[in-house]
Amino acid sequence: MECLWHLFPRGWTCTDPPDLDNGYAYVEHDNLLRAVRQKNQVLAQKLSESNKQHLADSEKIHRLNQLFHQARDDASTRERSHRRELGDLYHRLNSIQMTQDRVSDDQILEQMHRLHQKLDNWIKTCFKDQDKLAAALEPTADGFPRTRPQRHAWVQSCISGWIHQSVFAPYLPGLPGDHFDWFCGNVEVGVQESCPEATLQTWRVATSSAIEYLGENNRNETIDNILAVVECHFGSASSLEPESRNQRLREILERCAVFKYTLSRQPDRFSFDWCQAGDLFAADSMTAVSGDGEEVRLCLWPGLLKRTISGDEEILERQLVWTMKEPEY
Known part of the structure; x- marks a missing residue:
């Protein structure tokens, strides 16, 4: 018999040759090979599609990461700008408040x-x-x-x-x-x-x-x-x-x-001055609204002293007093 081993698919071994007398062996083997090839083709196609999807997902994730980092950077920039503007507003508000509090x-x-x-x-x-x-x-x-x-x-x-x-x-x-x-x-x-x-x-x-x-x-x-x-x-x-x-x-x-x-x-320091009954009248720090003497009978309204930043002190408003004569003994 002529040798036909070269007609068999690779993978067959001489130790277990097919039964040449059984024609169904070739058919089953051929069907098996086709099924394996088809399955491999399906798997290869799925693998290709999976690789394409993976590449698409990777690209999408990369783009999302870029957008996220860009958004984070933009948010940080806006926050810094907002903080600067807010700080400027607070500074201006404090300046305005302190200016409004200042009086002549x-x-x-x-x-x-x-x-x-x-x-x-x-x-x-x-x-x-x-x-x-x-x-x-x-x-x-x-x-x-x-x-x-x-x-x-x-x-x-x-x-x-x-x-x-x-x-x-x-x-x-x-x-x-x-x-x-x-x-x-x-x-x-x-x-x-x-x-x-x-x-x-x-x-x-x-x-x-x-x-x-x-x-x-x-x-x-x-x-x-x-x-x-x-x-x-x-x-x-x-x-x-x-x-x-x-x-x-x-x-x-x-x-x-x-x-x-x-x-x-x-900025300057202010304090109030108040004399007591019986104190001697002092023209430089008191104003007598009535009375006829050298002693204070009543203090009607306090005086106001001003001490500047440099330490100088002046009488801004004199005390308002009612005087009386010194008692005779």
């Missing part, structure tokens, strides 16, 4: 005179009945006060003294006690001695604003206490209803507190 000496004097005038008008409106007022006041050994102006001056001296003690004299109205007043004063000295002038001014404005905001309850309590003392001493002598006169006086006291806050935010 003439404006300060105008506000102080207006406060005194409002208190004077309140007294003249509330205490028109001189018989009631005379009954509410206990005269001194020399019969003072005996006239309408003297009685009004007496009431004004008392109320102004309470305002000075509770609003003008403390470091700032609204602090809960003397220890906080002492502490804030010492902190300011420390900032002044260890920091530049601009830092000191910023600290003053920030501290004043914070105390004004946080100390509202304490400030209202201080005003309520003054109203209660005024009502206790002079309520029976008033010609107006308690609610009406207390509301008007409360507005004056609140304006006094605002005036104190305004002064605390100035």
